[in-house]
Amino acid sequence: MKFAYRNRSQVARRDLQFAVLTVVLLAAVVLKYPAFAAPDNLAGVLDDTAILVMLALGQMLVILVRGVDLSVAANLALCGMLAALFNREFPDAGVLPVLLLTIVAGGLLGAFNGILVWKLRLPPIVVTLGTLSIYRGVIYLLSRGSWVNENEMSPDFLAFTRAHFLGLSTLAWLALACAAVFIVALRRLPTARNLYAAGGNPEAAAYSGIDAGRMQFLAYVVCGAIAGLAGYLWVARFAVAYTDIALGFELQVIAACLIGGVAITGGTGSALGVLLGCLFLGIIRSSLPLVGISAFWQMFINGVVILAAVLLSARPQDRLRATLEAPR
Amino acid sequence: MPPLLTLSGLHKSFGGVRALAGVDLELHRGSITALLGENGAGKSTLVKILSGVHQPDAGAIHFDGVATRIPTPTDARDLGIGVVHQECLVFEHLTVAENLFVNAHPRRAGLVDWDTVQRRAQAVLDELGADFGARTSVASLSIAQKHVVQIARALVNDSRVLILDEPTASLSQRECAELFRIARKLRDAGCALLFITHRFEEIFELADRYAVFRDGVSVGAGALGTTGRDELIRLMVGRPVEQLFPKQAVQPGEILLRVENLGRAGEFEDISFTLRRGEILGIYGLVGAGRSELAQVLFGAERAHAGSIGGSLAGGVDIALVPEDRQSQGSILPFSIAANIALPNLATLAPRGWLRSRSERALAQHWIDALAIKAEGPAQAVQSLSGGNQQKVVLAKWLARKPAVLILDEPTKGIDVGAKAAVHQVMSEFAGAGHGVILISSELPEIIAMSDRVLVMRRGRLRGEFTRADATPSALLRAASDA
Numbered sequence: 001m002k003f004a005y006r007n008r009s010q011v012a013r014r015d016l017q018f019a020v021l022t023v024v025l026l027a028a029v030v031l032k033y034p035a036f037a038a039p040d041n042l043a044g045v046l047d048d049t050a051i052l053v054m055l056a057l058g059q060m061l062v063i064l065v066r067g068v069d070l071s072v073a074a075n076l077a078l079c080g081m082l083a084a085l086f087n088r089e090f091p092d093a094g095v096l097p098v099l100l101l102t103i104v105a106g107g108l109l110g111a112f113n114g115i116l117v118w119k120l121r122l123p124p125i126v127v128t129l130g131t132l133s134i135y136r137g138v139i140y141l142l143s144r145g146s147w148v149n150e151n152e153m154s155p156d157f158l159a160f161t162r163a164h165f166l167g168l169s170t171l172a173w174l175a176l177a178c179a180a181v182f183i184v185a186l187r188r189l190p191t192a193r194n195l196y197a198a199g200g201n202p203e204a205a206a207y208s209g210i211d212a213g214r215m216q217f218l219a220y221v222v223c224g225a226i227a228g229l230a231g232y233l234w235v236a237r238f239a240v241a242y243t244d245i246a247l248g249f250e251l252q253v254i255a256a257c258l259i260g261g262v263a264i265t266g267g268t269g270s271a272l273g274v275l276l277g278c279l280f281l282g283i284i285r286s287s288l289p290l291v292g293i294s295a296f297w298q299m300f301i302n303g304v305v306i307l308a309a310v311l312l313s314a315r316p317q318d319r320l321r322a323t324l325e326a327p328r
Numbered sequence: 329m330p331p332l333l334t335l336s337g338l339h340k341s342f343g344g345v346r347a348l349a350g351v352d353l354e355l356h357r358g359s360i361t362a363l364l365g366e367n368g369a370g371k372s373t374l375v376k377i378l379s380g381v382h383q384p385d386a387g388a389i390h391f392d393g394v395a396t397r398i399p400t401p402t403d404a405r406d407l408g409i410g411v412v413h414q415e416c417l418v419f420e421h422l423t424v425a426e427n428l429f430v431n432a433h434p435r436r437a438g439l440v441d442w443d444t445v446q447r448r449a450q451a452v453l454d455e456l457g458a459d460f461g462a463r464t465s466v467a468s469l470s471i472a473q474k475h476v477v478q479i480a481r482a483l484v485n486d487s488r489v490l491i492l493d494e495p496t497a498s499l500s501q502r503e504c505a506e507l508f509r510i511a512r513k514l515r516d517a518g519c520a521l522l523f524i525t526h527r528f529e530e531i532f533e534l535a536d537r538y539a540v541f542r543d544g545v546s547v548g549a550g551a552l553g554t555t556g557r558d559e560l561i562r563l564m565v566g567r568p569v570e571q572l573f574p575k576q577a578v579q580p581g582e583i584l585l586r587v588e589n590l591g592r593a594g595e596f597e598d599i600s601f602t603l604r605r606g607e608i609l610g611i612y613g614l615v616g617a618g619r620s621e622l623a624q625v626l627f628g629a630e631r632a633h634a635g636s637i638g639g640s641l642a643g644g645v646d647i648a649l650v651p652e653d654r655q656s657q658g659s660i661l662p663f664s665i666a667a668n669i670a671l672p673n674l675a676t677l678a679p680r681g682w683l684r685s686r687s688e689r690a691l692a693q694h695w696i697d698a699l700a701i702k703a704e705g706p707a708q709a710v711q712s713l714s715g716g717n718q719q720k721v722v723l724a725k726w727l728a729r730k731p732a733v734l735i736l737d738e739p740t741k742g743i744d745v746g747a748k749a750a751v752h753q754v755m756s757e758f759a760g761a762g763h764g765v766i767l768i769s770s771e772l773p774e775i776i777a778m779s780d781r782v783l784v785m786r787r788g789r790l791r792g793e794f795t796r797a798d799a800t801p802s803a804l805l806r807a808a809s810d811a
Binding site: 010187188189193194196197200201203205206207209267 | 379380381400401402405411413417418419420421422426430431432433435438439440442465
């Protein structure tokens with residue numbers, strides 16, 4: 001049982017170690033390419049990573065309760081298309097209705113996942129693999145396969161994500177705000193603590209009067225709502241909406257969670273760790289072109305980082321459970 | 329003063345299997361009641377009803393004189409019923425302090441008030457005299473300490489009824505003493521305690537009242553003062569030894585298996601016995617005595633740390649094991665009957681490495697007929713069979729190998745009477761054909777009816793050997809539970 005625990009202080013220690021590692025990585029890049037440290041460039045890195053941060057925080061909730069949401073990117077794309085179509089129909093409605101629309105729509109898509117997992121007790125990976133395809137299919141039906149381009153979007157729709165305050169974009173501020181809310185909420189919100197309990201030991205949670213299925217449902221709703229909001233942000237940032245935006249992005253989101261120390265077996269993880277995991281990926285992603293390494297190597301390095309992170313942070317019995325060995 | 333908690337006429341069935349069929353129980357303030365009963369007597373079901381996890385089909389619960397229901401675990405907590413679960417239901421990832429307040433966090437402005445959590449947790453731990461702090465990670469605690477965490481959880485919820493479900497099963501003597509100290513302290517503070525255990529010495533040390541369940545029915549209760557051990561044993565086992573299938577008389581032959589000083593760290597030690605041809609050797613003991621672990625080592629699923637297993641046959645002994653958990657260890661549920669029976673017999677079925685489904689089906693059909701397995705055919709999935717028929721499939725897959733020694737671990741647990749008789753018949757015939765059988769069972773009537781010789785295990789050691797003539801229920805139970 002020597003390695004068998006990761007309590008809060010240990011999670012904090014891991015976060016600290018990982019923060020140091022992230023700073024070391026940043027320092028190494030800056031040493032070679034001092035321009036990387038320019039405030040504008042760092043703000044750009046944060047801007048590039050912002051959507052990943054938000055999605056990973058939502059995904060983390062789902063993984064905490066022993067689930068996974070493969071449909072986040074499809075949810076994002078569907079809500080992004082909804083936002084674009086809404087904006088095309090009502091160009092003068094402003095940004096607020098778009099924000100509300102995407103959050104509610106995303107939340108409903110998440111709730112659909114959650115209901116299937118909670119009430120029908122279907123395995124999360126199967127449910128969200130199914131809804132991943134369904135949500136992408138719905139985009140095609142809504143848009144009839146066509147694109148919504150920049151010239152069909154209203155100026156304030158596009159300007160929202162690009163506005164800057166104190167040197168950071170709205171996107172970056174939103175991501176930081178999300179992270180701050182998550183850090184406080186996961187520590188201090190009773191429901192969030194029940195999330196940890198349900199993911200850590202569902203049976204003991206049941207005896208404490210916690211419905212683990214309901215906790216999974218809540219996690220999916222929040223994850224979906226964030227994905228919906230991210231849909232608008234994505235479409236506005238890249239100024240285009242079509243069926244295949246953010247295709248496969250869910251894998252990067254899950255990777256960021258794992259690198260950030262969220263245990264795929266549930267019950268362990270911190271919002272700070274997830275934020276760091278995203279920044280770590282973001283720094284690698286934006287520094288590789290400087291070093292002159294191709295996109296292929298970027299995927300390769302991502303993969304190595306994931307395996308290394310999981311190898312270093314997983315508890316030995318988690319690893320055992322993840323393989324096909326019989327429980328003992 | 330009337331009892332704090334009164335249960336009367338509780339009934340509970342699970343899919344046609346009766347777990348409780350009229351149970352009464354009284355728990356008094358400032359008193360420790362010992363609950364006794366063989367495995368399957370209905371003790372766990374009672375604990376689950378009191379925890380709010382199961383609902384009784386019939387019967388009444390009175391708390392402090394008021395008729396009440398316990399629809400959810402939250403209601404049990406609000407009522408003041410705390411449970412120390414045998415399987416240690418704690419949250420390993422969380423700290424001790426948080427474990428005490430899961431789903432009942434003290435709040436300030438809707439947020440968890442960690443200062444109060446910390447302070448109240450530490451106060452309760454100090455009151456209990458715990459040797460660990462509130463900030464400790466639960467995963468780093470011993471099982472005994474995790475029990476203390478569960479008791480502390482009951483205390484922060486102001487529990488007035490505390491249920492201790494076999495808390496001592498995996499504790500050392502010193503840890504037991506510590507637990508008893510805390511239990512007495514709570515008793516003196518006016519709590520009503522229910523103490524479930526298999527160990528008689530603990531009952532007389534700790535409890536002042538007793539209640540005995542047998543086959544889901546209350547068969548006795550009262551103050552412990554005048555009641556002796558023999559009386560309790562008589563109440564526990566006092567049923568006629570039913571024997572649906574008479575065992576064949578056999579003359580044991582040559583020695584088939586010789587086990588010497590076998591041991592495995594933390595599970596059992598110094599086990600020596602022999603098994604002869606034609607013999608059924610019973611191994612009796614309470615849950616946790618190390619019987620299943622011994623079976624796993626004999627079969628080769630686990631490694632022995634000491635001693636040797638030898639036999640008369642050159643190149644070792646062919647041993648088969650029908651494990652206790654037929655659903656996870658005995659069979660592959662989604663597979664067909666044919667595929668399950670084929671698994672340990674692939675070498676015979678596919679001599680050239682090519683499995684022919686026709687011979688696989690033929691083998692399965694043979695055993696379906698031989699054991700009267702109720703199934704549509706060899707292609708039916710094992711998971712769709714009844715428990716008794718599943719067990720017959722597990723038996724068939726090993727019988728088809730014709731092993732020299734067959735180990736049966738609780739072979740009739742949870743199966744109906746008809747299937748039980750069939751299993752007994754197969755066992756008897758297999759031994760009669762000159763093989764050896766080791767029968768592990770917690771059911772006294774079964775052990776006594778079927779065995780030529782009985783070994784009794786307690787806490788990882790052999791505590792007695794009985795011939796068929798000497799093996800009376802009270803002698804076996806005494807050997808299995810005495811210190």
